[in-house]
Amino acid sequence: MLKVTVAGHICADLTxxxxxxxxxxxxxxxxVGPLIIRPGGCVVNTGGDLxxxxxxxxxxxxxxxxxxxxxxxxxLDRHGIGTxxxxxxxxxxxxxxxxxxxxxxxxxxxxxxGANALFDGTSVSVNDTDLLHIGYPPLLPALLPDSGAALAAxxxxxxxxxxxxxxxxxxxxxxxxxxxxxxHGLLKRILPLVDVFSPSLEDLRSSxxxxxxxxxxxxxxxxRSLIDDGAAVVMISAGEDGVALCTAGAERFAHGGRVxxxxxxxxxxxxxxxxALPVEQIKTTNGAGDAASAGLLYGLVAGCSAPQAAxxxxxxxxxxxxxxxIANLSLANPNVV
Amino acid sequence: MVDVASLAGxxxxxxxxxxxxxxxVDAEIATRVRAAIAHLGFQPNQLAAALKSGAPTATIGxxxxxxxxxxxxxxxxxxxxxxxxxxxQIITSVIGESQSDIEELDAIYDLCRRRVDGLIVxxxxxxxxxxxxxxxxxxxMVFMDRRPHGLNADSITVDNRGGSREAMRDLIMRxxxxxxxxxxxxxxxxxSERLAGIRDSLRESGILVSQSQIVTGVRxxxxxxxxxxxxxxxxxxxxAIFCGNSRxxxxxxxxxxxQTTPVAIAGFDAFPLAHLMPVPLTLxxxxxxxxxxxxxxxxxxxxxxxxxxxxxxxxxxxxxHLGGSLA
Numbered sequence: 001m002l003k004v005t006v007a008g009h010i011c012a013d014l015t016x017x018x019x020x021x022x023x024x025x026x027x028x029x030x031x032v033g034p035l036i037i038r039p040g041g042c043v044v045n046t047g048g049d050l051x052x053x054x055x056x057x058x059x060x061x062x063x064x065x066x067x068x069x070x071x072x073x074x075x076l077d078r079h080g081i082g083t084x085x086x087x088x089x090x091x092x093x094x095x096x097x098x099x100x101x102x103x104x105x106x107x108x109x110x111x112x113x114g115a116n117a118l119f120d121g122t123s124v125s126v127n128d129t130d131l132l133h134i135g136y137p138p139l140l141p142a143l144l145p146d147s148g149a150a151l152a153a154x155x156x157x158x159x160x161x162x163x164x165x166x167x168x169x170x171x172x173x174x175x176x177x178x179x180x181x182x183x184h185g186l187l188k189r190i191l192p193l194v195d196v197f198s199p200s201l202e203d204l205r206s207s208x209x210x211x212x213x214x215x216x217x218x219x220x221x222x223x224r225s226l227i228d229d230g231a232a233v234v235m236i237s238a239g240e241d242g243v244a245l246c247t248a249g250a251e252r253f254a255h256g257g258r259v260x261x262x263x264x265x266x267x268x269x270x271x272x273x274x275x276a277l278p279v280e281q282i283k284t285t286n287g288a289g290d291a292a293s294a295g296l297l298y299g300l301v302a303g304c305s306a307p308q309a310a311x312x313x314x315x316x317x318x319x320x321x322x323x324x325x326i327a328n329l330s331l332a333n334p335n336v337v
Numbered sequence: 338m339v340d341v342a343s344l345a346g347x348x349x350x351x352x353x354x355x356x357x358x359x360x361x362v363d364a365e366i367a368t369r370v371r372a373a374i375a376h377l378g379f380q381p382n383q384l385a386a387a388l389k390s391g392a393p394t395a396t397i398g399x400x401x402x403x404x405x406x407x408x409x410x411x412x413x414x415x416x417x418x419x420x421x422x423x424x425x426q427i428i429t430s431v432i433g434e435s436q437s438d439i440e441e442l443d444a445i446y447d448l449c450r451r452r453v454d455g456l457i458v459x460x461x462x463x464x465x466x467x468x469x470x471x472x473x474x475x476x477x478m479v480f481m482d483r484r485p486h487g488l489n490a491d492s493i494t495v496d497n498r499g500g501s502r503e504a505m506r507d508l509i510m511r512x513x514x515x516x517x518x519x520x521x522x523x524x525x526x527x528x529s530e531r532l533a534g535i536r537d538s539l540r541e542s543g544i545l546v547s548q549s550q551i552v553t554g555v556r557x558x559x560x561x562x563x564x565x566x567x568x569x570x571x572x573x574x575x576x577a578i579f580c581g582n583s584r585x586x587x588x589x590x591x592x593x594x595x596q597t598t599p600v601a602i603a604g605f606d607a608f609p610l611a612h613l614m615p616v617p618l619t620l621x622x623x624x625x626x627x628x629x630x631x632x633x634x635x636x637x638x639x640x641x642x643x644x645x646x647x648x649x650x651x652x653x654x655x656x657x658h659l660g661g662s663l664a
Contacts (some may be wrong), residue, residue, distance in 0.1 A: 010636060021435055021554075105554030158587060185542075201547065211573030214514045215543045239547030 001300040002259055003056045003128035004048035007154075008115055009139050009170070010061035010086070011095035012068045013040045013286065017069065018102040037288075039072040041095070041116075042135025042168055043086075045290035046297070052083045052326035053298045058082030060124040062115040064094035069115070087123050090113050095139075099286070102154070103287060107285075117141050126161040130258045133196075133297060135290070137186075138169030138178040142165030152320070155193035164257030168293050171201035180235040183207035192230030195256040196300065198293040200236045216273055219244045224232035232256045233300075235265065235313060237292045239285075242275040245296075245310045258302050266305045274310040276318065283323030291320035338379065345373040356381045369658060377454025397636060398448030398456040399429045400441065401483075403630030407583065407608050409459065415629020416457055423637050428453060434525065434556065438463025441642045449476050455636045457629075462524045477639030481632040483526045484649070491635045493650040497527050497605070500621035500654030501534030504603045505579060507619055507656060509542050513577040513601060516549040517568040519561050519589065523553050528581050531605055535579060549573055555607055569596060576625050580604035583611075590614055607657060614660035623654045 006261045017033025043061045050058045059081055063069035067074060067086050076083045120142040126132065131191070134154065137143050143151040158165050167190070167205035173177050187208070191197065202221060204210055213219055219238055223246035228232045230251045237243045247253075253264040295316035299309025319326055342349045347366060349508045355370040362370075369601045373379075393629065404410050413429065416495050420427050430444040441461050445468065448456055455477040466487035472478055480492040508516070510525075516539070532551070550571070561580065565588065568575055572626045578587040578593075578600060586604030593600045593616060601625060603619035610617055631650060 020524065021556075074426060091380065103522070105522070154521045201545070209572070214548050216545065218541070219545065238545050240536075241547050 004050055004131045005058050005129040006043050007060035008134045009041040009136050010043040011041040012072055012097050013038045013097050015099040020103045022102050032217040039075040045287040046294045047081050048079055049291050049294035050327050060085035060120045062087045062089050064092050064115045066094055066140045068094040085125055089118055098226045111292045120150045126146045128157045131164045132158040133166040135168035141177055144181050147189050154191050156312045162258055164195045164259035167194045169199035171202050172206040188229055194231050195260055196233045197231040197234045198296055201236055236297050237289050240276050243313050245272050270306040274314050276314050279318055279321050282321055288317045288321050292317040340377055341373045341379050342541050343366050345369045351388045393454045394452045395425045396453045397427055398425050398453040400444050402459050408606055411625035412629040415626040416633040419630050419633035449487040452474035454574040455630045455640050457481055479632045489647050491647050493632050495623045495652050496654055497530035498534035501531040502538045504621050505535050505538035506618055515545055515575045515577040516663055518556050519585045520549040521565050525560040531581050557585045559589035562591040565589045565592035575600040582606050583608035612659045616660050618655045618660040621654045622657045623652050
């Protein structure tokens, strides 16, 4: 099978098990449950899911030279994910999020950018790999200056090596430097260099300010507009609703790197909606969007059709949400998915 | 009783026979005993008598949520009404939403130890399978408002899913597409069912559920007011708010008072003075008094040794349009 490199955002999620109704009261001691340290970010999540699906994955990103960094590296090693391109820096701490998630309540995050601020794409190797997946520019500030010049340079380098390029986004915090970036201009500049774009609707709402999308038709129109901006394959995930998948014409696929080159006939000019699978018990929604991206990319590198790949995206995402091991999914024959 | 016997100049046994209405007691002696009872103000202890004989105690237990919430007060009044007709008093234990499953079980077992004839329980979300042995030992239980987890016993609940689905359809029909949803913790079954109904109606209309602002775990009206205020200050605020219960509805009303653009409010549960609110309200209402009555009737049927399979009654809801227009 084709090889994939996942590059960019890498961090650890620190999730204390909390009782219901907990609040922050100054001066008060409250008993809580054990702390769960879970490596995360696009590199760990999408990379890990692809590896679990049987894809040969290598990773690229920046960690701090600290305990958290060692935990993340160890996690990647144990899951058979290549770490030769992971940089360990003494200039910043490993990025982390404290996840505040009491039972029955919405989640709150406290996020430290840390070593992810040092990722500028220059250390990513474009040799001996077929698809480069990058996530998430809003949390990788070194990629953003000058309308995403560093991101565009990385994508161009991959394209020159005839790789297929893929990009995932994250929600843009309006109060961060990324919140002040011109995302309309940035995406218009880089999308012609992006073959596969798999953001969530939330990512696009927060970066592009598209507030008017409230129904499926609007979502599919938005996906089509991103194809018009230059991407070849766009999948927008809308949480529990499902995913909209939209693709460009045959001409664009001809410039889509090694992975898309063989798929033109069955993938061009697609416009479809795939409703999410019902989930019995939600274990976590953490990494569900990354899992959907992994399902889509697996579909591409395994040579599936567009509807099969969309089906894979929602299947892998549902498994992630239910806490089922991705490796247990029987995807050997995509026709049965 | 010893004093009565002494004053009337009869044995304790004779006093007991008079008190229990045995007709073979000599009329003159019976009159003397009754005069002594009246003189001393003697009250026979029915509970002690029942304990000794194993007979019913003419008391039932009620384990209920916060009775300052009008819905629970109304449920209780319905149950009391039926109990009165059965010559039965109710011992009430209030177990709030934030109290633990263990506190709830403690209250239920405490009432069982007091030898109540049966129990009506508004259950929390804990596993109640351990109560099976109490029911089998002869303390029947009826569950009201929510079905018990881990136990198949009589229950009477509301069509939560259908009710919220209908209210949301009403809002969608009136042109709303952007929604805020405020509900209490989803560990409470009524809340997760109401949220499921909201999802149903959004999906059937092709509206993205994920784009609605759904906030869970909101309990006090002031918290709901804060949540709704934050929703309305967003770039593309909801044009309609759905609240999972009346406390959230009251909080939402408080929040939209400060708004210049009209915001529609729908919510589960009617509440007192809702018709006087200065904003239009769409409320999912049901007959809580009837639910309390029906629960008590089911319980008395079981106390009367009815051994049919457990019954699960689901009450229908209706949509009310109350309140006035914005000034």
